[in-house]
Every structure is written in structure tokens, then in C-alpha cells.
Amino acid sequence: NAGVTQTPKFRVLKTGQSMTLLCAQDMNHEYMYWYRQDPGMGLRLIHYSVGEGTTAKGEVPDGYNVSRLKKQNFLLGLESAAPSQTSVYFCASSYVGGLTGELFFGEGSRLTVL
Amino acid sequence: SQQGEEDPQALSIQEGENATMNCSYKTSINNLQWYRQNSGRGLVHLILIRSNEREKHSGRLRVTLDTSKKSSSLLITASRAADTASYFCATMDSSYKLIFGSGTRLLVRP
Numbered sequence: 001n002a003g004v005t006q007t008p009k010f011r012v013l014k015t016g017q018s019m020t021l022l023c024a025q026d027m028n029h030e031y032m033y034w035y036r037q038d039p040g041m042g043l044r045l046i047h048y049s050v051g052e053g054t055t056a057k058g059e060v061p062d063g064y065n066v067s068r069l070k071k072q073n074f075l076l077g078l079e080s081a082a083p084s085q086t087s088v089y090f091c092a093s094s095y096v097g098g099l100t101g102e103l104f105f106g107e108g109s110r111l112t113v114l
Numbered sequence: 115s116q117q118g119e120e121d122p123q124a125l126s127i128q129e130g131e132n133a134t135m136n137c138s139y140k141t142s143i144n145n146l147q148w149y150r151q152n153s154g155r156g157l158v159h160l161i162l163i164r165s166n167e168r169e170k171h172s173g174r175l176r177v178t179l180d181t182s183k184k185s186s187s188l189l190i191t192a193s194r195a196a197d198t199a200s201y202f203c204a205t206m207d208s209s210y211k212l213i214f215g216s217g218t219r220l221l222v223r224p
Binding site: 004031033035041042043044045048050056058059090092102103104105106107108 | 120147149154155156157158159162202204209210211212213214215216217
């Protein structure tokens, strides 16, 4: 079982460029989340989804867009990257939003914006 | 700002000792979860405690929850060098958002 897979694992962008991070899960989970983690800090929620076709804002949604066209995939887009978006991005999924169980995390995508 | 704040930010103990980490939060929750993160890796779920529970055990882990004080603690007994990691509490509210605290970095010296 792959679990939660994030691609790419590493990416370097120039300011103003755009990119999309892909999160794929093979556990048939309803809920999916995108977080960012900056050095020495905890995770901050960017956007999340409680089902196919639905998305909602988290703590730090500005500068990011998301889409959940298929249940197994959750895409995070940066339309115009800024140096402040340099971070490690983590995707997670769960069966019922963590009410009765755990979130499963990917291994992270390290993004550097120059 | 983040929902949960952990205390201490860093903790260094000898192998075999117990490690206690505390978490405080600000708003009403459905449940509180603890996660572990090894350096450079994703997070791994350790334990979940519901808002109507006061204490929960899992192996060498003991979690308490005091909703009146909006606080939780994680106790790791008989620590091992392999327990060295960062530990995060996370709270889930009624909208299914899971918000993480700032974490405690635990170092267990052999």
C-alpha cells in the first residue's frame, strides 16, 4: 500500500512562477488536508476537503488554491509563487476527518522560492 | 495564530526517564490528538482522546485531557533513544479542521 503520496518531493521556483503539488491517497479516505511547516514551527492548515468536489479554507489560505476533482487526489496550486511560500508542504488524509481515527501523512514536498 | 501551544519547546532527558509534554488550546474541541515527527519525515499519529474522555493509555503513552483548563498532557514512560523526535498536539473542532500546536522537541540521551 502506498498510503499518501506527494509529488514532487522537491522543487525550486522563481518568484512569480506557478506550480501544482499533487497529493494522492489509495485508502478511499473522504477527508484530505494540506499543511505547511516552517522551520521550528508546527503545521499550519492551508486548505482542506471533506469530500470530492468540496474544499474549505484553513488558517493560512492566501496565495494558494486547491481542487478535489477526484476522491483520491487533492491538488495544491500556487499561482504566483513568493519567497514567503518557501516551506515544506504536507498532505494528509483520513476516513472521517479524524473524529474516530488518525490522519495519515505524506512524506512532504520541499518547496524553495527564489 | 496556532490553536495549540506546547510546553516545553524542547526537552532533554536520559534514557529510562519519563517525558512529559503539555499542550494548551483556545477553543472548543471534538477531540485532541498527539503526533510524532522524526526529523525530515511526515507525522505519525500516536493517540486520540475525545472531549468527553479524561485519560487514555496506549503502550508507554498516557494522555490526559482537562477541558475546563483547555489543556492536555502526553507522558512517555521509560523513554528510549528511539523516542527522540518532535511531538505535536492537534485539536479538531466541529468543522473537521485539525489544527496543530508548535511542538516539543524531545531528545533522549542514551
